[in-house]
Amino acid sequence: MKKFVTGILVGLTLFAGTSALAGPVNKLIGAKVQGVYSLEKNGKSIGDAIIIDGKAYAPVRTISEAAGVGLTVEGKTIKMSDITVNETGDYVLGPDSLALANEQAQLRGTISSAKGLLKASQEALKTYEDALTADAARAEPLPGAADALKTNITKTKAEITKLETEIKAAEARVAELQTQLDAMKP
CATH class of the missing domain: 1.10.287 (Helix Hairpins)
Structure with a gap:
């Protein structure tokens, strides 16, 4: 179970950019996951979020795609843009x-x-x-x-x-x- 939580936290650290991760990430390592919530958009499941210390942590890419915000990763920086590309490439x-x-x-x-x-x-x-x-x-x-x-x-x-x-x-x-x-x- 610890490896699962650590894997999720490492994945979230790499791909998450919510303000909740603005604090020290070290306190999240080994923390107990209090729950897993399903993320939905218009009634369709788009991913999962975990709850640690009462805060939700969700993959930024999932959230940005659902919100229609472009996302790129450059080095250790996750950049969101106001322009995104849809399924047809427009x-x-x-x-x-x-x-x-x-x-x-x-x-x-x-x-x-x-x-x-x-x-x-x-x-x-x-x-x-x-x-x-x-x-x-x-x-x-x-x-x-x-x-x-x-x-x-x-x-x-x-x-x-x-x-x-x-x-x-x-x-x-x-x-x-x-x-x-x-x-x-x-």
């Missing part, structure tokens, strides 16, 4: 990563809209410049047309610069969010 987002992905999607929509406005502004600029060239080629230019066209050209160039700056900033933020999401992947 990434499933948790609440924190979902918020980042939503922000990223909104920024992509903003970028798309800004690119549409940028294209329209560039086309308007070309139209104004062509009209200014045509007005200058006239034998008698239209009174005030050149000044109005130059004003529109200046305003449109300023709008183009503003849109290009907004697009670059949004694209940089999208890349930053992608880096954060990639760091969350198991």
Whole structure:
């Protein structure tokens, strides 16, 4: 029975990461198991937990998979992430990563809209410049047309610069969010 308890405790020490194990593990070695509880999710058994000194100890991998949290072990560190991989190999987002992905999607929509406005502004600029060239080629230019066209050209160039700056900033933020999401992947 001692070997069984020691085996369970060693296994839990390697794969468990609950706050209960934050204290000294040495006091658990040789401790009497007070009970074994079944872990269930939606009525389906997913594993067992043991009770020692009134505290439940369950395998972290079992709990993380049930909660949809990614888990990796690197050396002596157990890392949980907000992104996990489902049975079909697709990434499933948790609440924190979902918020980042939503922000990223909104920024992509903003970028798309800004690119549409940028294209329209560039086309308007070309139209104004062509009209200014045509007005200058006239034998008698239209009174005030050149000044109005130059004003529109200046305003449109300023709008183009503003849109290009907004697009670059949004694209940089999208890349930053992608880096954060990639760091969350198991």
